[in-house]
Amino acid sequence: MRDNFMIASSSSLERAWGWRDLITLGKPRVVMVMLVCVVVGMGLASPSLPPVHLVINGLVGIGLTASGAAAFNHVLDRRLDALMLRTAGRPLASRRLPTSYALAWASLLSVAGVGLLAWQVNALTAWLTLASLLGYALVYTAFLKRATPQNIVIGGVAGAAPPLLGWTAITGELGPEPLLLMLIVFAWTPPHFWALAIHKHDEYAKAGVPMLPVTHGDAFTRLQVWLYGWLTVAVTLLPFVIGMSGVLYLIAVMGLNARFMVWNFRVWRGRDSQAPLAAFWFSIRYILGVFAALLADHYGMLLLAQS
Structure with missing residues (x-):
């Protein structure tokens, strides 16, 4: 027993x-x-x-x-x-x-x-x-x-x-290049997470967490997603500007940025209740795409230099 x-x-x-x-x-x-x-x-x-x-x-x-x-x-x-x-x-x-x-x-x-x-x-x-x-x-x-x-x-x-x-x-x-890589993620984080915070507004309010939508409202947060989105776009162009990456990266990141800002625009307008969550999920693919483009461009240039 x-x-x-x-x-x-x-x-x-x-x-x-x-x-x-x-x-x-x-x-x-x-x-x-x-x-x-x-x-x-x-x-x-x-x-x-x-x-x-x-x-x-x-x-x-x-x-x-x-x-x-x-x-x-x-x-x-x-x-x-x-x-x-x-x-x-x-x-x-x-x-x-x-x-x-x-x-x-x-x-x-x-x-x-x-x-x-x-x-x-x-x-x-x-x-x-x-x-x-x-x-x-x-x-x-x-x-x-x-x-x-x-x-x-x-x-x-x-x-x-x-x-x-x-x-x-x-x-x-340490050096300027890794700090720039860090800056890209830093600029991307607010529009990425605030989109989710808009979608989860009621839950954060119930838990008493002072996320931006709770303290300043959804409309203000949507504007911040839009503005920080443009900051992210500007920062992701800097690797090309300083010669850290080449044309392959520039073409790829411009395409990614266009799609990224389409989603941020939908969040800003506030007419689609599902846009914040969809923008959140796309932003993960976006940051992975930006870094994949950097890596592809880097090794692509190496192969060209060796040929």
Whole structure:
């Protein structure tokens, strides 16, 4: 009888949470987008193919740290997440996973990631990755998110770091080029996230999160999406202006920018209730397309130079 009770208790615990919940804490889809930007930074930093060992160790180290930061975000936001339909099913918000387990997992991922970078990549990348983790998990999640409607703009510095980290992983140095890559992500973040915030206005209001649509209204936020969209367009043209990329990138990014601004225009006009969410999803494909164009242009020019 005692054995049956232990088996039943074990089965109940297994149903309550599992390894999939630990993976969910790391926000793997978000981390994958980040790692694509890291790869672009790595490729652009090298006149040829970057060293394989730096690519592998850099991606693993940055990926682990980013997953750790995401897990800390789950811990700090667990009460807010429980109030929002979009996030109520998360492991901590739904109370499937004990908070102490999540904290231990987040710490393990973060220490392992930063440690690997310091050991196998370089100290600069390790320190910058740690700063990005602290900026996202503590400065943004614990303070800015609850303090100001400009949380996305100010906190966007930490989220814009991946291409810069990819660059420093290969070179061990900072420079204007990786800072420009970081600026592209920084400018793109407000129209990307504010589009989602418009769509989720009621949920943010219920949770008491001072997102821009909640504090300044949807109309003002739609205008900001439109204006920041144009800022993003201007910044994405700078790689061509400074000679960092060539005509192939220019043609590709002009096409991407045209489609990007069509969606931002639909958000600004406010006549289509589905436009903000559609613009949000397109903006993810947009930023991936911009960086893919940079990488294709870079290696395309290398092939032309060698032929």
